[in-house]
Amino acid sequence: MAKKYVGQRMTRTEDPRLLTGQALFVDDVDLPDMLHAAFLRSDHAHARLKSIDVSAARERPGVVAVYTAEDMGDIWQPGPPLVSPPPTVEDIVFHSRTQVPLVKDKVRLAGEPLAVVIAESRYIAEDALDDIAVDLEPLGAVVDLEKALEPDAPVIHDDLDSNLAAHLVQQKGDYAAAREKADLVIKRRILIDRGTAAAMENRGIVAHWDEKSQHLTLWDTTQAPIPVRNGLAGMFGLSPTQVRVIAPFVGGGFGPKIMMFYPEEVCLTWATMKVGRPIKWIEDRRENFYATNQERGQVHDAELALTRDGRILGLRDDFIHDTGAYDPYGLTVPLNTQCHVLGPYEIPSFYSDLKMVFTNRPIVSPLRGAGRPQGVYVIERLLDIASKELGIDRVEIRKRNFLPPDVFPYDNQIIDQAFVPLVYDSGNYLPILEKAAAMIGYDKFVKEEQPRLRAEGRHVGIGIVCFIETTGIGPYEGARVTVETSGKISVATGVGTQGQGHFTSFAQIVADQLGVSPRDVRLVTGDTAEFHWGTGTFASRGAVVAGNAVHAAASSVRAKVLKLASKVLEVPEEELELEDGQVRVADAPQQSISLGELAVLANPLRGAVEPGTEPGLESTDYFGPKYGATASGAHAMILEVDPETMLVEIKRYVLVEDCGTMLNPLIVEGQLQGGVGMGIGSSYYEQLIYDENGQLLNASFADYLVPTASEVPRVEIAHLETPSPLNPLGTKGVGEGGCLPVPCLFAQTLEDALADYNIEVLETPMSPNKLFELLEAARGAGRET
Amino acid sequence: MKPSPFKYYAPTTVEEALAHLAEHGYEAKALAGGQSLIPMLNFRLAQPSVLVDLNNVSDLFYIRPDENGGLLLGAMTRQSQVEHDALVAERAPLVHEVMPQIAYPQIRTRGTFGGSLAHADPSAELVAVSIALNGRFRLRSQAGERWVPADEFFVGLFTTVLEPDELLVEVALPVMPPRSGGAFLQITRRHHDFCIAGVAVLVTLDDEDQCEQARLVFLSAGDGPVNARQAAEMLVGQAPTPEAIRAAAEKAADDEIDPGSDIHASAEYRRHLAKVLARRALTQAFDRASNI
Amino acid sequence: MNDLFTVTVTVNGTQYERTVEPRLLLSDFLRHELGLTGTHVGCEHGVCGACTVLFDGAPVRSCLMFAVQANGHEILTVEGLGTMDDLHPLQEAFREAHGVQCGFCTPGFLMSLVPFLEENPDPTEEEIREAISGNLCRCTGYQHIVDAVQLAAEKMRT
Numbered sequence A: 001m002a003k004k005y006v007g008q009r010m011t012r013t014e015d016p017r018l019l020t021g022q023a024l025f026v027d028d029v030d031l032p033d034m035l036h037a038a039f040l041r042s043d044h045a046h047a048r049l050k051s052i053d054v055s056a057a058r059e060r061p062g063v064v065a066v067y068t069a070e071d072m073g074d075i076w077q078p079g080p081p082l083v084s085p086p087p088t089v090e091d092i093v094f095h096s097r098t099q100v101p102l103v104k105d106k107v108r109l110a111g112e113p114l115a116v117v118i119a120e121s122r123y124i125a126e127d128a129l130d131d132i133a134v135d136l137e138p139l140g141a142v143v144d145l146e147k148a149l150e151p152d153a154p155v156i157h158d159d160l161d162s163n164l165a166a167h168l169v170q171q172k173g174d175y176a177a178a179r180e181k182a183d184l185v186i187k188r189r190i191l192i193d194r195g196t197a198a199a200m201e202n203r204g205i206v207a208h209w210d211e212k213s214q215h216l217t218l219w220d221t222t223q224a225p226i227p228v229r230n231g232l233a234g235m236f237g238l239s240p241t242q243v244r245v246i247a248p249f250v251g252g253g254f255g256p257k258i259m260m261f262y263p264e265e266v267c268l269t270w271a272t273m274k275v276g277r278p279i280k281w282i283e284d285r286r287e288n289f290y291a292t293n294q295e296r297g298q299v300h301d302a303e304l305a306l307t308r309d310g311r312i313l314g315l316r317d318d319f320i321h322d323t324g325a326y327d328p329y330g331l332t333v334p335l336n337t338q339c340h341v342l343g344p345y346e347i348p349s350f351y352s353d354l355k356m357v358f359t360n361r362p363i364v365s366p367l368r369g370a371g372r373p374q375g376v377y378v379i380e381r382l383l384d385i386a387s388k389e390l391g392i393d394r395v396e397i398r399k400r401n402f403l404p405p406d407v408f409p410y411d412n413q414i415i416d417q418a419f420v421p422l423v424y425d426s427g428n429y430l431p432i433l434e435k436a437a438a439m440i441g442y443d444k445f446v447k448e449e450q451p452r453l454r455a456e457g458r459h460v461g462i463g464i465v466c467f468i469e470t471t472g473i474g475p476y477e478g479a480r481v482t483v484e485t486s487g488k489i490s491v492a493t494g495v496g497t498q499g500q501g502h503f504t505s506f507a508q509i510v511a512d513q514l515g516v517s518p519r520d521v522r523l524v525t526g527d528t529a530e531f532h533w534g535t536g537t538f539a540s541r542g543a544v545v546a547g548n549a550v551h552a553a554a555s556s557v558r559a560k561v562l563k564l565a566s567k568v569l570e571v572p573e574e575e576l577e578l579e580d581g582q583v584r585v586a587d588a589p590q591q592s593i594s595l596g597e598l599a600v601l602a603n604p605l606r607g608a609v610e611p612g613t614e615p616g617l618e619s620t621d622y623f624g625p626k627y628g629a630t631a632s633g634a635h636a637m638i639l640e641v642d643p644e645t646m647l648v649e650i651k652r653y654v655l656v657e658d659c660g661t662m663l664n665p666l667i668v669e670g671q672l673q674g675g676v677g678m679g680i681g682s683s684y685y686e687q688l689i690y691d692e693n694g695q696l697l698n699a700s701f702a703d704y705l706v707p708t709a710s711e712v713p714r715v716e717i718a719h720l721e722t723p724s725p726l727n728p729l730g731t732k733g734v735g736e737g738g739c740l741p742v743p744c745l746f747a748q749t750l751e752d753a754l755a756d757y758n759i760e761v762l763e764t765p766m767s768p769n770k771l772f773e774l775l776e777a778a779r780g781a782g783r784e785t
Numbered sequence B: 001m002k003p004s005p006f007k008y009y010a011p012t013t014v015e016e017a018l019a020h021l022a023e024h025g026y027e028a029k030a031l032a033g034g035q036s037l038i039p040m041l042n043f044r045l046a047q048p049s050v051l052v053d054l055n056n057v058s059d060l061f062y063i064r065p066d067e068n069g070g071l072l073l074g075a076m077t078r079q080s081q082v083e084h085d086a087l088v089a090e091r092a093p094l095v096h097e098v099m100p101q102i103a104y105p106q107i108r109t110r111g112t113f114g115g116s117l118a119h120a121d122p123s124a125e126l127v128a129v130s131i132a133l134n135g136r137f138r139l140r141s142q143a144g145e146r147w148v149p150a151d152e153f154f155v156g157l158f159t160t161v162l163e164p165d166e167l168l169v170e171v172a173l174p175v176m177p178p179r180s181g182g183a184f185l186q187i188t189r190r191h192h193d194f195c196i197a198g199v200a201v202l203v204t205l206d207d208e209d210q211c212e213q214a215r216l217v218f219l220s221a222g223d224g225p226v227n228a229r230q231a232a233e234m235l236v237g238q239a240p241t242p243e244a245i246r247a248a249a250e251k252a253a254d255d256e257i258d259p260g261s262d263i264h265a266s267a268e269y270r271r272h273l274a275k276v277l278a279r280r281a282l283t284q285a286f287d288r289a290s291n292i
Numbered sequence C: 001m002n003d004l005f006t007v008t009v010t011v012n013g014t015q016y017e018r019t020v021e022p023r024l025l026l027s028d029f030l031r032h033e034l035g036l037t038g039t040h041v042g043c044e045h046g047v048c049g050a051c052t053v054l055f056d057g058a059p060v061r062s063c064l065m066f067a068v069q070a071n072g073h074e075i076l077t078v079e080g081l082g083t084m085d086d087l088h089p090l091q092e093a094f095r096e097a098h099g100v101q102c103g104f105c106t107p108g109f110l111m112s113l114v115p116f117l118e119e120n121p122d123p124t125e126e127e128i129r130e131a132i133s134g135n136l137c138r139c140t141g142y143q144h145i146v147d148a149v150q151l152a153a154e155k156m157r158t
Helices: A015-019 A055-059 A070-075 A122-129 A175-181 A225-235 A263-275 A285-291 A332-340 A372-390 A394-401 A429-440 A442-455 A502-514 A542-569 A595-601 A665-685 A742-753 A768-780 B014-027 B037-042 B079-084 B086-091 B093-101 B105-110 B113-119 B125-132 B229-235 B242-256 B267-290 C026-033 C089-096 C106-119 C125-131 C143-157
Strands: A035-041 A047-053 A063-067 A113-119 A133-138 A164-172 A184-192 A204-210 A215-220 A243-246 A279-282 A298-306 A312-324 A349-358 A410-415 A421-424 A459-471 A477-483 A489-493 A521-525 A576-579 A582-585 A588-594 A618-623 A629-641 A648-658 A716-719 B007-009 B028-031 B050-053 B063-065 B071-074 B136-141 B144-149 B154-156 B167-173 B180-187 B197-205 B211-219 C005-011 C014-020 C052-055 C058-061 C074-076
Touching (some): A035 A122, A047 A113, A055 A063, A063 A263, A113 A263, A263 A279, A372 A459, A394 A459, A429 A648, A429 A716, A442 A459, A477 A595, A489 A502, A502 A542, A542 A576, A542 A588, A582 A595, A588 A595, A648 A665, B014 B136, B028 B037, B079 B093, B086 B093, B093 B197, B105 C052, B105 C106, B113 B125, B180 B267, B211 B267, B242 B267
Parallel strands (some): A312 A349, A648 A716
Antiparallel strands (some): A204 A215, A298 A312, A477 A489, A477 A618, A582 A588, B063 B071, B136 B167, B197 B211, C005 C014, C052 C074
C-alpha cells in the first residue's frame, strides 16, 4: 500500500490555532474561584532551617493560606526516584536522594522552596513572601565538582559519608594493554559546564480538587502526564481514575519539564485539597533558573590511545558528573555521556570510571542531549588533537575509525541509559561525513580558500565533526485510533507535545493506513483522561515509539475496516482499497462505502457483537522497542574570528542527518535547526554561572544569553536514511540531534581559525572572555606564529 | 515577578510632576519610558512607594532646532522618534548613528532620550554620546532650574547629580564645529546587548588637518562613563597618524579607565577591548572629519 | 497604596473599561482582565519579546507597561490580526514556512513584524534577522521564521 503522506512536507494542522492566539497553555486556564500561589525560596544554597514563622503572612488581606513542610504532615515525603539504578552493572555504588515538596530541615540548593502562599492574586502572594520570617543557618556550599569529593567538604546529605552519589565503572577489552601498544596517547582534561533549557514558557500548574466528585484535575506543563498522574494518585491515596493530568499546548519542553515530582506539583495538589478551591502557580523567569532542572556540568580526564596511522586502540574516560542537590533521575545523563564517547567509531578497548556527585546546585535531569553532547565533545576533541599530532587530516582520521556498514546491529558491550546493552541498530557513517565535507567544500576550502584568506590576515576556520545518537528507547507507548461515524478519525496517545508537530506527523501515519486526509485526523496528546498508559516525551522517542504505536493502532483499524467492508460489499479483502475516506473495490470504484457509514455498521444498535470482536472501528495498540534506534550525523561550519575583539561570525553551517525514515521533512528540519540554535547557545553564549556560595549570578535573560536571530546562522541540511530495522516505520529520533555536536564543532573551528595562535579549546561553553584568555596565554608563551 | 504596591500619579504638566517629587523626595521615582525601571520593579530590586508617571506630560516631548545650529530635545522624547528624525540626522549624526543600536525597536518605542540619561547605566550609549557631543542638561525642581554639562552629570554607578526633587527636562546638543567627525563602536556578546566595552568619539580638524579638539568617552569602563581627557589632550595639535591614534588609545585604556570584572568580561579583557575600540573609533572619526 | 484607577482602552477595536491597581502589568491586564490570552509572558523583564503588542500602532513590551498607562490608548494584540478561518498573510506565511513549533513566542513575533513589514515591504534576510533580534525563540533556530517573513513580504506586495 503506497505511502502518500508519510514523508511529505505537510504544513501543520495545529498552526492556525497557535498563530491566532487561540491555543490553550496552562496560564490561560481560568477557573471560577481560582487562587494563586507563590513560593518562598531559600537565598542560601546550603543551610539548616532553624525556624520559619508564617503567621504574619497569614494575616495579610487577600492571603487565604500559607503552608510549610510541617503543615503537610504525612504527605510530606521525598519524591520517588524516577529512574532506578541499573541492575545490570556490577559493583555499582548508588545513593538515591530525592527532592522534597518543601524544606523541612535542610536547604540543599538556592531556590529550594520553604513555604507556599495561596492568595487572591499572584501580586498579593508575592507581597506576602516578605511577611515570612525564616531563620536559616548557612553552611558551607559545595559547588565545585572535585572539591565536593574532598574529605573536608561539607556533606549535603547528612546520612551519607560524603557527596558521592554514584560510582560505576564500565569497560570492555583491555585498555591498559591498548595503551602499552599505542604509538600515541593523547591525554586531556575537559571541562563542561551547565546550561538551562530556557523554554519560552516557564513551568505552570493549575490544580483543582473537586470535593463533591472526589476528582483531581491538574493542568501541568509536564512532558510526562501519565507518570505524574499515577504518582500523584499513589501519593494521595487516590485511584488513578480519580486523577486527570492534562498537558495542553506546552511552550517548549526540552527535557526539564519532566519530573516526578517537582515540589510545586505536590504542594499544589495538597493545597487544593486543603483549601477546596482551584489553585494556579505559574513559574516566573527568575524562578525558572533555580526551580527547573538543568544540566551539563562534568569534569573529564580522558585519554585516547592510537596507532601512528590514527587507528584507535583504546579510550579511557574518567569523569565526575554533577547531579545537583538530588538525583531523582538516577544515572541517565552520565550513562548517556559514557556511551556517547564511543561515537560512530570502532574502539576495541574502553575503560570509564564515572563518579556522580551531589552539589548545592539545582537538580540535574536531561536537557536536550541529556548527557550525549558531553560524550561527543570528549571523543571529537581527542580525535582532533590526535589528528594534529599525527599530521592526519580531520576528516581522514574519522574515516579510518568508522564502524563499517556491515557490522549492524553492533553491540558496544557496555550498558546504556535504558539499562540494556548499547546496541547500534543500523547506520552508514562514511557517506554522511563525505556528504557534509562536500557540502561545505572542505577540500577546496582547506587547500585554496583558507590559505588565501590567511594571507589577507583574516582568521577564518573550518570544522567538521560527526556523532551517533541513541534515540527511540522504550519502555513503550500506546495509541488508540477510532473511526468516527462522521468519517473523521480520532487518535489518542499518552505522550505530550511541546512543539514537535505530533498532531500532524502522527496524522500522516494514520492517513496512509486509512486512506483519509491528515486534516481529517484529530489527535489528542498529553491528556490522561484520553489515554493513560505510557511514559512521556523525551529522549527523541516521540516519533519512534508513539509514532509506531499510532501506526500499529491504525494498522489494526485498517484490518477491521477491510474485514467489515469485505462483508458489507461482498468482495474479498484483497480487492479493496482505502482512499479519500472510502473503501472501494479496486476495479469497480463505484462499489464503495464511506468509513463513516462503516463505523455506524460496526456498532449496530441491534444484533450482538460476535464473540471475540469489539464494537466500532477502533483499536488500541502498543509499541515497545527492544532497544533504541541509532541516529547519526555530521555537522560542519566555517567561522571567522576577530582576534582583537573575540567576536565570531558563522559564515556557513551545514549538517547531514540520518534519522531513518522521516515522517515529515519540514518538521524534521525545524527540529534540526532548533537543535543547532540551542547548540550555538551552549557553545559561545549560555552558561549558568555560580559563585562559591552556590548563588547563581545570571538568573535573568539579560545575563543568561539565549541566542537571537543574529547569532544563529542559516543551516543547510541534507538527509541520508538508514531505516531502523527495529520498527515498522523505520524511524529514528531527531529531536536532539541538532544540538549534540555543536560545542565540539565550535571548539574545532575556533582552533582552526586561530591556528597561528596554536590554542587548544578544552572547555565548553566558551565565551569571548575565555577566548581572550587563551589567546593571551598563547601570546605570553610565545606560541603565536 | 510582580512589582510591590505603589502610589501612582500621572501628572500632565511639569509643575505637577515636580510638586509630587518635592512632596515625596526619596520615596518617589519618576517613570519615563520604563524600559529600565519597570524590570527593576518587577524583580523588586526597586520598591519605590510612589511612582510619578511622566508619560502624559506632553510639554516634555519635542525636538527643536536651537538658534545656533544645535538641537534641543525634550527629556521624554521617545527614542524611536529621535531615531527617525531628520533634524537629528542632520545636526547630530552621531546620535542618529547610535539610535538603532540601542536595544530593540520595541524598547525604543517607549524608551526616552532623557530617561536613558537619568538612569545612568554605565553601558548606555546615549550617556557616552551626550558627553562626547558636549551636551548640556537642563534640570528643574520646584525651586528653580539649572544647566549641567553632560560630563558633570554622571557621578557614579546609576548615579547622577539629580536631587530627589529634580527632573531632567531638556537636553541641548550644540552645533558640531566644522570639520568634525564622530564615531561610536561597542562590543556586545549578542546583537544589541548591553555592551561589554564601548567608546564614543568626536574629533575636529583644523585647517592644517591637525587635530583641533578631541573627546573620547568610554562605556562599561568604570562606575560611570569615562571621559578620557588625557588621551584627548595628547591628540590636540597633532596630525592624526596611526601612531598618534594608537598612543592615545593606549593612554586612555591603560591609564584613564577603570573597568570592572563581571561574568561577561574580566577587567583585562575590557581594557583590551577599550584599546582596540578607541583605536578603531578614532581612525573612523578622523576619516569622517577629513572627508567633509 | 490601594488606590484603584479606571482604565478605558480600545483593544482590537473594542472599547473596554476596567478598574485596576496601578501596579497591574499591561500583559496581565490583557490576559487576565480581558481574557485575551494570545499575548504570552516569557520573562517579565523585557528581553524575550513574547508579550509584544501594538500600542497606538507601535510595538511595545506589554510586560514593561502598566495597565493604567494604556488609558485612552489603542492596542492591537494577536487576536486582532486574523482568525483561524481568515489568517493574516503573515500568519499564513508562518504556517507555510513552518515558522511555528511550540507557538509560545509566536504572537510576540507576529506583532513585532507587522509594523516592520509596513515600513520594509521588501526586506533582506539580514534586515529581517536584525528586526527580530528582540524576540527570542527556543524551538525554531529562527530560520523558518526568516523564511516566513520573506514569504509574507511577497504575499503582501501582491
